[in-house]
Amino acid sequence: MRRTGHVFHRKLSGELPTAVSGRECFVFSEDGRSWLDASGGAVVVNLGHGRPEIAAAVSSQLQEGYYFHPTMFTNPTVEKLAERLAAHAPKDISRFYFMSSGSEAVETALKLARQIHVCRGSHSKYKVISRWKSYHGLSIGALAATGRTAFRTPFAPMLPQSVHIPPPYCLRCPWKHTPSSCSLDCAEALDEAILLEGAETVSCFLAETVSGATLAVYPPPPGYWRRIREICDRHDIVLIQDEIMCGMGRTGAWFASEHYGMEPDLLCVGKGLAGGAIPISAVGVKEGLYETVIENGGFVHGGTFSHHPVGAAAGLATLDILENEHLVERVAEFGQLLGTTLQEHLQGLPWIGDIRGLGYMWGVELVADQKTFHPFLRQDKVTERIFENLFGRGILLYKAIGLGTESGDGLVIAPPFTAGEAEFQKIGSELAQAIQDVLS
Numbered sequence: 410m411r412r413t414g415h416v417f418h419r420k421l422s423g424e425l426p427t428a429v430s431g432r433e434c435f436v437f438s439e440d441g442r443s444w445l446d447a448s449g450g451a452v453v454v455n456l457g458h459g460r461p462e463i464a465a466a467v468s469s470q471l472q473e474g475y476y477f478h479p480t481m482f483t484n485p486t487v488e489k490l491a492e493r494l495a496a497h498a499p500k501d502i503s504r505f506y507f508m509s510s511g512s513e514a515v516e517t518a519l520k521l522a523r524q525i526h527v528c529r530g531s532h533s534k535y536k537v538i539s540r541w542k543s544y545h546g547l548s549i550g551a552l553a554a555t556g557r558t559a560f561r562t563p564f565a566p567m568l569p570q571s572v573h574i575p576p577p578y579c580l581r582c583p584w585k586h587t588p589s590s591c592s593l594d595c596a597e598a599l600d601e602a603i604l605l606e607g608a609e610t611v612s613c614f615l616a617e618t619v620s621g622a623t624l625a626v627y628p629p630p631p632g633y634w635r636r637i638r639e640i641c642d643r644h645d646i647v648l649i650q651d652e653i654m655c656g657m658g659r660t661g662a663w664f665a666s667e668h669y670g671m672e673p674d675l676l677c678v679g680k681g682l683a684g685g686a687i688p689i690s691a692v693g694v695k696e697g698l699y700e701t702v703i704e705n706g707g708f709v710h711g712g713t714f715s716h717h718p719v720g721a722a723a724g725l726a727t728l729d730i731l732e733n734e735h736l737v738e739r740v741a742e743f744g745q746l747l748g749t750t751l752q753e754h755l756q757g758l759p760w761i762g763d764i765r766g767l768g769y770m771w772g773v774e775l776v777a778d779q780k781t782f783h784p785f786l787r788q789d790k791v792t793e794r795i796f797e798n799l800f801g802r803g804i805l806l807y808k809a810i811g812l813g814t815e816s817g818d819g820l821v822i823a824p825p826f827t828a829g830e831a832e833f834q835k836i837g838s839e840l841a842q843a844i845q846d847v848l849s
């Protein structure tokens with residue numbers, strides 16, 4: 410059925426209720442329905458809906474002044490946000506380039522990595538290595554790095570050259586390792602790809618610190634990121650961590666890299682940076698790399714809406730709430746309870762392949778065969794049907810599709826940081842019921 414009106418919606422078929430308000434963990438529609446937002450939309454609404462402090466900060470900035478061209482002026486709100494982010498960021502990440510969307514942050518990081526090599530005189534280094542089963546954004550450069558086949562296929566002829574290695578996805582380890590036999594071949598695959606391409610041609614390695622929607626959340630095995638760091642250092646490769654989904658406290662640390670005892674060169678954040686109130690993203694840059702660029706000609710980039718004071722005001726209000734309400738600590742404290750609650754409700758079901766996660770970022774993988782982990786056929790649209798069933802029950806989760814190859818089903822559970830045991834129980838019991846409704 411074709412919708413009336415003039416909006417070219419993202420979802421072109423099926424129901425699209427009219428949302429009119431959001432409060433705490435809930436979204437409300439015009440026709441009086443409500444939904445428990447158990448994924449914060451697209452893992453964005455980290456502080457809950459309708460935060461008056463963010464609305465007040467945005468309103469005040471709008472009245473003070475809402476646009477100062479970023480090559481003509483700086484402004485105190487942006488300066489303050491960068492300073493506050495630097496205080497929480499991994500060691501040496503001390504400069505922030507602000508954009509609007511996560512895709513723009515990724516584009517910025519890819520271009521900056523190349524510019525760093527040009528500034529050092531390494532003009533031959535331009536290739537991007539990333540991972541299969543990843544998502545980095547909708548723009549052509551970010552999509553080229555993305556490893557989600559269904560998103561790439563329609564545009565494949567337009568995508569610039571990119572090299573992909575397998576992700577750390579132990580459940581379907583291509584080398585058939587178990588945790589006890591793991592020798593981090595998935596990290597060594599980067600070394601091999603660099604050598605095959607020629608290290609003198611490779612600019613950067615880009616990857617999600619904790620895999621998000623494409624792998625239904627997958628924290629990497631111990632040692633993975635340190636090995637990646639060593640390999641990047643050995644070959645003079647800029648290491649970019651995409652924390653657009655997993656950063657800003659989502660995993661129970663300000664930045665997910667903290668869990669892995671290493672630091673990236675460039676760090677992308679977005680989504681939760683302003684809790685969904687205003688589009689704002691950022692690339693954090695190591696001081697030494699920033700120096701390299703400013704001393705050798707600068708960064709050829711742009712952004713009409715870069716360094717936007719209104720986005721920065723929302724970001725500052727978000728940081729105030731995270732700090733004052735100790736929400737990152739709360740996620741660290743209660744994250745495991747979210748995981749165990751999901752396990753209690755779901756583990757008896759014969760289609761659960763795996764439940765994994767960190768902080769308030771969990772994934773449930775669904776399989777046709779629990780022994781072999783064989784996925785459902787893609788045409789069965791298992792994720793979509795469970796999502797719709799839950800939607801009808803008043804619960805919002807985030808879809809993860811393509812975990813196997815093009816098949817492979819999962820759901821992401823990522824509630825606002827204010828959620829607690831009552832919400833976890835509701836999510837677990839409704840999800841169990843929805844899975845049984847669809848698959849029994």
Ligand SMILES: Cc1ncc(COP(=O)(O)O)c(C=O)c1O
Binds near residue numbers: 512
């Ligand atoms: C890990 C990751 N990187 C990049 C992006 C792109 O961000 P945006 O949709 O804000 O452009 C997303 C969005 O889902 C993401 O999850």
